[in-house]
Amino acid sequence: MVNDAATLSLEDALKAKARELGFAAVGIAEARDDPRTAERLREWLAAGRHGDMQWMEDRADVRQGPHSMWPEARSVIALGMSYAPDISPLAPERFEREAAISVYAQGRDYHDVVKKALKALARWLVEQRPDTELKVFVDTAPVMEKPLGEVAGIGWQGKHTNLVSREHGSWLFLGAIYTTLELSPDDAHDDRCGSCRACQDACPTDAFPKPYQLDARRCISYLTIEHKGPIPHEFREAIGNRIYGCDDCLAVCPWNKFAETAARHARLAPREDLVDPDLAELLALDDAAFRAKFSGSPIKRVGRASFVRNCLIAAGNSGDTSLLPQVEVLASDPDAVVAEAAAWARAKLTASP
Template structure:
């Protein structure tokens, strides 16, 4: 005889219990059609160009706008949250100008790998006990996790567009399980930001043209992780020493007083990544970069893009002694790195020293963008020290 299937209510209770055992801090259920205005909202965001160079956002817009376009058989969406609240204020790292500030989420094992494995185990409960088909997603498929999480009641999207929970703060990894089984749904969460705008005011590059609207083209997380080319000159100073991601808007949220509610299940951070000297990071070759950041999200960005970010941090350090490591990178194989080394030297060297270095190097430079950087930095350096 085939075993009797549990009721949807019992199945959901069992899922919640198992999710807790696997380290998830919250589980809630919504329907695939729970956010009917998702398509128009996404279309308006894309029309404004806020996605920057993330072309896949437009290419997958139809599937992002409606989970049923991604998988027509889906009947319920199980949304899960895992707290990764930091032990210390991440803004302290931003104040240490000669060392690197790395986003909290990236200071440990790649969360995609950690959460996906646990999601698959949890989805196995649905498949075996509920006789359901399942699919799991963690930030790598065209799924709008945050609006769906709000529809499920895990929290609400704050004015910085990040999900905020009244009991867990806004340090949350999100994952989703799509399933063909009909599960009891939870009530959506309303907005609890009120008149607060700390997250908007904290942004160093003014990436929020309006509350609840993020312009990725100005966001430090986008610029240091997703953006492949030279970072626009007018945004470099605002990056400070943030070499991978930015936590400022999350760190100032007053709801973070609850962020440590599940500390015992928090993903462990590597303490050796908390205050890495910029001078050491500037000298990383590809092999050393891969070894240092093995298993972390940072590795996926690649050495050249990362050292580009380090050069910007060097230029923002205000420490003339770091000009030596920027000068070393003038011979880097990557034009992306050489260009940002020029920018850093233009900020750290006296105008006469920079002019002499420019005269000695510009004619031998093979890359047009790097030569343009030499020319633009000459004017900037002279204006700054004039």
């Protein structure tokens, strides 16, 4: 797709280029702080709902908005890249040795894919306006991408606190470009959740105190990815066979019926070995094998210990006693968190029916 920037406004040419680079959604907002977003963040942190995510607290002042991070910025380009799954993650629950990995982590590391496209779009923008300064962000910076996406009109922050798009449902990776250019902003997106509470009711661990509020300490995605110690016993059975993340609140959203895999970036297609992987194979991973298997995957960042801990929780919930020999070996693992999870799994698997 080729567009002549001379025949289009800069904003329209920018959006066309973004879609050419694989972004399914793009919008523009003014680079200003939002007092409402800042207040919600303060309340969330004060309630301790960020759990072990100290990095959220450390740079809370910068997270208030684009101006707090970079006072020279005048516009924000909010972008979304689709990772819509081929089938619903809520397909009939798997049994015994099959584990569940969140859709977003079944393919290549989205940080790399999204950042590469963001940098390409940034280079294009500098070619059009050499006097501009800009910064690109995807997930790892103290940027509140979801509220920015709502202000830029690419979706709204739903009751599960994630961004929802009318065209792409809940399946968007978000990125942002801050620029010193004064671009014409798009209209903010209105909330389309209505009276629906499907995401609230679907959560296995009741992680939503209220609509639009998340207690990360109860969230399976947090527990299996961000939390580094033993997983609290009260959540272990509810985790089921989920070994990395959870899609339940996203997958039940009615707006997903409009999401099409045709919009998914080609480099975000799932790896066959990460769709319903075999627990026995995963329990056998040592550190070197873990690093090799998950090279280029977002899963690699949690480390072998946390990942095997998750697999042991799933093994305990599986009822598959053929996994007991591997569980027994891991009960003597040098990592205390792994050994504790193995002891729990062994007790579950050997308990009288």
